[in-house]
Amino acid sequence: MKDCVVVGAGAAGLSAALTLGRARRSTLVIDAGRQSNRVAAKVGGLLGRDRRPPALFHAEGRAELLAYPSVELRSGEVTHGVREDDGTFAVTLADGRRERARSMVLAPGTDYRHPQLPGLSERWGNAVFHCPFCHGWEVSDRPLGVLATGAVGVHGALNLRAWSDRITLLTNGGELTDEQRERLAVGGVGWDERPISVLDGPGTDLRAAVFADGDELALGALLVKSTLYQRSSLARDLGASLNEPDEMLSVEAITVDAMGRTGVPGLYAAGDAATAVPPSMAAAVASGYLAGAAAAVQLAAGY
Template identity: 40%
Template sequence: MTDELREQYDVVVIGGGAAGLNGALMLARARRSVAVIDAGEPRNAPAHGVHGLLGREGMPPAELLSIGRGEVRQYGGHVVDGAVTGAKAGEGGFTVALADGREVKARKLLVTTGLVDRLPEIPGLAEHWGRDLVHCPYCHGWEVKDEAIGIVATGPMSMHGALLFRQWTSDLVVFTNERLALPPEEAEKLKARGTRIVDGAIERIESENGRISGVRMAGGEFVPRTVLATASRMEARAGFLQDLGLNTVEHPSGAGEHVPADPFGRTEIPGVWVAGNVTDLMAQVGAAAAAGAMAGAQINMDLVNDDTAAAVAAYRAR
């Protein structure tokens, strides 16, 4: 079920994940007219469950979003299916364009479109994403505990991942894949905890019955593994903001590109706010939802200030 898109709202939320829905919930409860426009491409769709979220541990991602949509509607908010292609500033706010030709006006925008994961281009790898190919030990570590795990290195941050995943298994292999140069002191840390290091390029990932069976090296060696972990390059879904002069930039961590904002989600463009993975690449579902709530409250205060300024001007003109 989705709602009909009206011509104008106090706030349009672009993106209907945890951050967007929680932001919309705050705004709807503040008696603001709000519409969430969602393209239906959640990053965590392949995952079986959401983890580390108090009160919702293990809940399927689609179920969590369904509950969130219902809660937004409970307070009069609209949830609309659609892909946003552009946004322009104008008198009184913004005009948001959708791929199907619809347009909607808003006084403020909250952008919560998340990110896209760019995986290493290794044959046989991508099709396992979110199941037996994982990226975050806090999201998936318990589910793959004690399995034969392999770290597919993508750069220096892979050393961080290797140290972390050792907490969940004693059977760990690091594949440097010509992307990770380990100084002797770093290699020593891994070896001291029983972690094997395999140098050289990976040729492909091999599978059996739809599950990872191991890693075939370019030199011919086959290393059996049942789970692989790798760091994706994370890129914010924000190309539609370019007409507003708001562009993505490299994240300080080097993990990808994000939309910069202050701690409350305020961007450099007045009236445009961001929350969740579009600005915080490493945020889990709980952190993204909390950021959406914070941004929603701040947007409401911005609107209160605008409404008060207009009322004062009208009062003085009597």
């Protein structure tokens, strides 16, 4: 019986485990190796780790945990979880192993679902991105596009002006309202409502958006609206509530309080899976620390 099992070893999971380890709580971290930012070239906006490769961040985080004998790191995927009648938790891994713990931190990350547009997936995390605060600096002063529709597209395009004065909102066949076009015009942002056939460029770089009619728009990078969904049914299986994605935030997030408590005794959540706002590495580290601290306090109190 562990004190805590942490599902996920991204920024949030590692942060939670470090906090629990320093509180001398026996902690098992289960890592499926599916960190959302593993495809990105650099981490953006994380103090002390700004513009460093994500793989280096995760490797250093895992190495730091090895200094605490109460923390165990294990590769694997949790396929099922249950809260027992005595309030403890049991998880089953894909290889059939079963582990039990007095508390649990869910930090599995989320699946990013973006438009199925040819040329997009291979550039994801590089010339195509979802967070301007994480990637905007690296693409500053290039001609930038925003792939989205409606109010969220207008908002994203106007916000992106901080990084470039050449912004175009691409709706890929969706229609803007007259009011939205006026807002864009006043803000100095262009727009194009034609369907896009492919994103073109060498390797992971972006050269242009090619429209269905054959015309092209030169682009150096593209901000894409994505919707984030839970990777598994674990949160629901354990009785946690989820927020449904809306037009602006587009995150299916586990509902938590300021300390990562889900409302299910002993169950906490952190990172991308538990934020209803656009996620970031910095926010994940902070939420992991808070969830780990809350779990440690609960364990010390004996309930």
